[in-house]
Amino acid sequence: MTAKSTAPESAIAYAPATVANVAAGFDIMGFAVRAPGDEVTARLAGPPGVRIASIDGDGGALPREAQKNTAGVAALGLLSHVGSPAGVEIELRKRMPLGSGLGSSAASAAAAAVAVNELLGRPLNREALLPFCMEAERTACGAAHADNAAPALLGGFVLIRSCHPLDIVRIPVPEELACAVVHPHIEIRTEDARMILRNKITMKEAITQWGNTAGLIAGLTTGDYDLIGRSLNDVVIEPVRAILIPGFHRVKEAAAGAGALGCSISGSGPSIFALARGVESARKAGGAMSDVYREMGVECDLYVSEINRDGTVLE
Ligand code: HSE
Numbered sequence: 051m052t053a054k055s056t057a058p059e060s061a062i063a064y065a066p067a068t069v070a071n072v073a074a075g076f077d078i079m080g081f082a083v084r085a086p087g088d089e090v091t092a093r094l095a096g097p098p099g100v101r102i103a104s105i106d107g108d109g110g111a112l113p114r115e116a117q118k119n120t121a122g123v124a125a126l127g128l129l130s131h132v133g134s135p136a137g138v139e140i141e142l143r144k145r146m147p148l149g150s151g152l153g154s155s156a157a158s159a160a161a162a163a164v165a166v167n168e169l170l171g172r173p174l175n176r177e178a179l180l181p182f183c184m185e186a187e188r189t190a191c192g193a194a195h196a197d198n199a200a201p202a203l204l205g206g207f208v209l210i211r212s213c214h215p216l217d218i219v220r221i222p223v224p225e226e227l228a229c230a231v232v233h234p235h236i237e238i239r240t241e242d243a244r245m246i247l248r249n250k251i252t253m254k255e256a257i258t259q260w261g262n263t264a265g266l267i268a269g270l271t272t273g274d275y276d277l278i279g280r281s282l283n284d285v286v287i288e289p290v291r292a293i294l295i296p297g298f299h300r301v302k303e304a305a306a307g308a309g310a311l312g313c314s315i316s317g318s319g320p321s322i323f324a325l326a327r328g329v330e331s332a333r334k335a336g337g338a339m340s341d342v343y344r345e346m347g348v349e350c351d352l353y354v355s356e357i358n359r360d361g362t363v364l365e
Contacts, residue, residue, distance in 0.1 A: 056171070057168070057169055057170060057171035057172075058168065058169065059093060059094055059169075060091060060092065060093035060094070060169070061091070061092050061093075061164075061165040061166075061168035061169050061364060062089065062090070062091045062092075062165060062364065062365040063089070063090050063092075063160075063161040063162075063164040063165040063168070063362050063363065063364050063365065064087050064088070064089045064161060064362065064363050064365055065087055065088055065089075065090075065156075065157040065158070065159075065160035065161035065164070065202045065203070065361070065362040066082045066083055066084060066085065066086075066087040066157065066202060066205075066358050066360075066361070066362070067082070067083050067085065067086050067087055067146050067152035067153055067154070067157060067202075067231070067353070068080050068081065068082050068083065068152065068153035068156060068157070068197075068198045068201045068202045068317075069081055069083065069152075069153075069229065069231065069316045069317065069321075069323045070151075070153060070195070070197035070198045070201075070316070070317040070318075071197060071284070071287065071314070071315070071316075071317060072207075072266065072282070072314070072323075073262065073266070073281070073282040073283055073284040073288070073312065073314040074259050074262035074263045074266065074281065074282075074283060074284045074285075074286075075197070075209075075263050075266065076284075076286065076287045077193075077195045077197055077210070078197060078209060078210045078211070078263070079197055079207070079208070079209055079210070079221075079263070079266070080153070080197035080198055080200060080201040080207075080208055080210075080317075081201050081206065081207040081208070081223070081229070081357050081358075082201040082202060082204075082205050082206065082357065082358035082359075082360075082361055083229055083231060083353060083355050083357070083358050084353070084355035084356070084358045085145075085353055085355065086145050086146035086147075086152065086353065087145055087146060087157055087161075088121075088142065088143065088144055088145055088146060088154070088157040088158045088161050089142075089143040089145060089161060089365070090121055090140060090141065090142055090143070090158065090161035090162045090164075090165045091140070091141040091143075091165065092125065092138055092139070092140050092141075092162065092165035092166045092168075092169050093138070093139050093169070094136055094137065094138060094139075094169055095137055095138070095139040096137035096138075096139060097137045098129075098135045098136065098137050099116070099126070099129070099137060099138070100116040100122050100125045100126050100129065100138045100139075100140060100166075101116060101137075101138070101139050101140070102114050102115070102116055102119055102121065102122050102139075102140050102142065103139040103140060103141050104141045104142070105119075105141075105142045105143075105144065106141075106142070106143045106144065107143055107144035107145055108142075108144045108148060111148055112142075112144070112148070116140075117189075118189060119142075119158070119189075120155040120156070120158045120159040120162075120183075120186035120187070120189060120190050121140055121142050121158040121159060121161065121162035121186070122140065122162070123159065123182070123185055123186040123189045124158075124159035124160070124162045124163040124166075124179075124182040124183050124185070124186040125138055125140060125162045125163065125166045125182075127181070127182035127185050127186075128163055128166050128167060128170075128174070128179065128182050129166070129170075131174075131182070132170060132173045132174070134170055136169070136170065138166055138169065140162055140165075140166075142158055142161075142162070144158070147233060147235075147237075147351075148237065149237035149238055149239050149240070150233050150237070150320070150321050151233075151238065151240075151315065151316040151317035151318050151319040151320060151321040152231065152233065152316060152317065152321050153198030153199075153201075153202055153317060155186065155187060155190035155191070155198075155240075156183060156186070156187060156198035156199040156202045157198075157202050158186075159182070159183040159186035159187070159199060159202075160179075160183050160199060160202040160203045160361070160362045161362055163179040163182050163183055163203070163362075164176075164179065164203070164362045164364065165364070167179060168364060176203055176204055176361070176362075177203075177204065177218060179203055180196060180199060180200055180203060180216065180218065181216065183196075183199035183202070183203060184196050184199055184213070186199070187199055190240065191239070191240040191241045191244065192241055192244070193244060194213065195210075195213075196210045196213060196216070196218070197210055197317075198317060200218055201361065202361060202362060203361050203362050204218075204220065204361045205358055205359045205360045205361030205362075206220055206221070206223055206357060206358075206359045206361070207220070207221040207222075207223045207270060207357060208220055208221065209221050209267065221267055221270050221271060222270060222271055223270055223357045223359070224270065224273035224275065224278075225273075226275075226327050226328045227270075227275075227278070227325060227326075227327070227356070227357055228325070228326050228327070228328055228329040228331065228332035228354070228355065228356050228357070229323055229324070229325055229326070229332055229353075229354070229355060229356075229357065230305075230310070230323065230324045230326065230332040230333065230335050230336030230339060230352065230353070230354045231316055231321050231322070231323045231336075231352070231353045231354075232301065232321065232322050232323075232336060232339045232340050232343065232350050232351070232352050233320070233321040233350055233351045233352075233353070234295070234296070234297070234320050234321075234322075234343050234348045234349070234350045235348065235349040235350060235351075236295070236296070236320045236348070237320075238294055238295075238318060238319050238320050240317070240318040243291055243294060243318035243319060244318065246290060246291070246294075247287065247290055247291075248286075248290065251286050255285050255286055256286075258283075258285045259284070259285060259286050261281075262281045262282075262283050262284070262285075263281075264281075265277055265280060265281030266278060266281035266282065268281075269281055275311055275327045276311075278311050278312070278325060279310075279311035279312045279325075280312075281312075282311060282312025282313065282314060282325060283312070283314075284314055284315075287315070288314055288315055291315055291318065291319055292315070294319055294320065295315065295319050295320045295322070296346065296348065297342050297343060297346050297348065298315070298322065300342045300346075301313070301322050301339045301342045301343070302314075302322070304335075304338040304339050304341065304342050305322075305324040305335045305338060305339050307338060308334045308335040308337070308338035308339075309326065309331055309334060309335060310324035310325065310326045310331070310332070310335035311324075311325045311326055311327060312324065312325055313325075313335070313339070322339065324336065324339060329354060329355070329356055332354050332355075333354045336352045336353075336354045337352070339352070340352045
């Protein structure tokens with residue numbers, strides 16, 4: 051716990067987008083990027099509980115009731131956990147697309163949890179805020195997965211070894227590792243992208259997947275970029291979800307052709323990420339990936355950055 055004596059009247063937090071799954075690590079791995087991200091202002095106001103005062107940038111798509119909104123659910127969970135009688139108003143500025151595979155719901159929850167924790171005089175440390183963000187994820191897609199929420203809160207590359215009990219491991223990231231994320235303007239609801247997954251996989255697929263998951267962690271830990279690249283291979287989820295993403299295989303080939311270490315679906319898609327050695331190399335891969343969408347006449351955004359080691363920051 052980090053005790054702080056004086057609490058502010060209001061607090062502003064920014065939480066970044068995240069790439070979950072990272073190829074072979076469905077629901078157990080994720081990392082943070084620099085942008086886009088969501089911003090939350092929380093202030094002490096009104097009767098006990100949480101109210102969403104405003105949401106900007108969602109085109110009216112998100113629920114305004116605190117119990118149904120991921121920022122509201124995270125804030126309510128925190129207030130209830132610490133037994134606070136405070137009244138809290140939240141302004142949410144969505145600066146990333148919904149249903150993009152960039153961890154939009156987790157970013158709102160993480161920003162709200164950090165801002166409200168600050169308002170309360172910071173009764174909990176960062177990791178202790180994660181369960182409230184996971185509950186928020188359950189509200190958004192029916193599953194309390196942590197592979198977006200943990201890196202959004204903590205930054206860097208995070209392994210969720212177990213959800214029950216929660217066991218979060220921060221994985222070191224080699225200095226030059228960088229990422230390109232291309233977001234084609236198509237919306238895929240995480241709930242739908244989870245529903246189409248198979249319930250059973252073969253032993254052969256499981257063995258390949260374990261090898262790649264462990265290989266990625268080993269590559270990150272030892273700074274072995276080739277091993278990272280060889281391990282960015284998902285034989286379980288990607289083949290199923292790729293059918294939801296027009297041009298996916300062409301984009302993947304373009305990333306490889308431009309020198310990326312590897313490429314796969316970001317979270318539940320439709321965004322596609324590539325990892326590269328160095329920001330320049332990531333920029334080149336990202337350029338080649340977005341060219342595919344340009345040729346297909348599909349609008350897309352490109353985000354290139356190093357791995358964001360900061361996670362949610364107070365402004
Ligand atoms: N692990 C989750 C999924 C992430 O792939 O469904 C959602 O962004």
